[in-house]
Amino acid sequence: MSRYRGPRFKKICRLGSLPGLTTKRPPDKSKSNPRFSKKKEYQIRLKEKQKLRFHYGLTERQLLKYVRIAGKAKGPTGPVLLQLLEMRLDNTLFRLGMASTIPQARQLVNHRHILVNGRMVDIPSYRCKPRDIITAREKEKSRTLIQNYLDSSPHNKLPYHLTIHPLQYKGLVNQIIARGWVGLKIKELLVVEYYSRQI
Structure with missing residues (x-):
């Protein structure tokens, strides 16, 4: 079984707070460069997917499997995906x-x-x-x-x-668990959109 063994602080600096990965807190990003503030749609979806992956400690294949299971289940795919991961x-x-x-x-x-x-x-x-x-x-x-x-x-x-x-x-x-009690601030719909071609 593979797991992430790299620098965790770099991940939270890039992705934001990930309480499941480390107890450290990311630095304040209030002084961001406006030149690099505009992001493309793909970049936003990728970031949300990476947040989910590193918080729960999943490989790419495992996360794709969970997305496929959530897609086949009754109800909206995003909240079902978070329920599967939280349980x-x-x-x-x-x-x-x-x-x-x-x-x-x-x-x-x-x-x-x-x-x-x-x-x-x-x-x-x-x-x-x-x-x-x-x-x-x-x-x-x-x-x-x-x-x-x-x-x-x-x-x-x-x-x-x-x-x-x-x-x-x-x-x-x-x-x-209900959606409101999930321990990570994430837009799960963007994760589903990221994987929409692979489901």
Whole structure:
């Protein structure tokens, strides 16, 4: 499985804030050069697609696969695409605060520290469903790792579709996320337009 190992700060300088990729914040771009401020449509779509890709830590092929699945599902393609990405296990762990970034959440899952409904899951792309219970394994190492992440992660407002019980190292998926609670500021329609010829 490939993942992005390059400089993360360069990515957020170019694309804007990506909380799933890194906890760093991009510099203020209030002093932009007006000569380069006009962007072409393709450039705008590409930037939105890259935002989505780097935030969720996906390869080009994986993202295209999600766009195709969203295109075949009922409802508008853009919001369905965001729901599919938000309900991934690695992103759910990140949103619960059990990991400070999505790559850290992916590592927790790959190293078998996470149980879903009492069963070990080592696939970060596992799609969480309503009423899924996500817990840490009962090993001391697993619980220590998650406790460290819970202590160090900024306590943002938890999305309404998730509930966390930090003392029990347990999170609950209440329902499928709505568009308003997605953790990334993005124009998903531009991503769908970018891939429109490949769907």
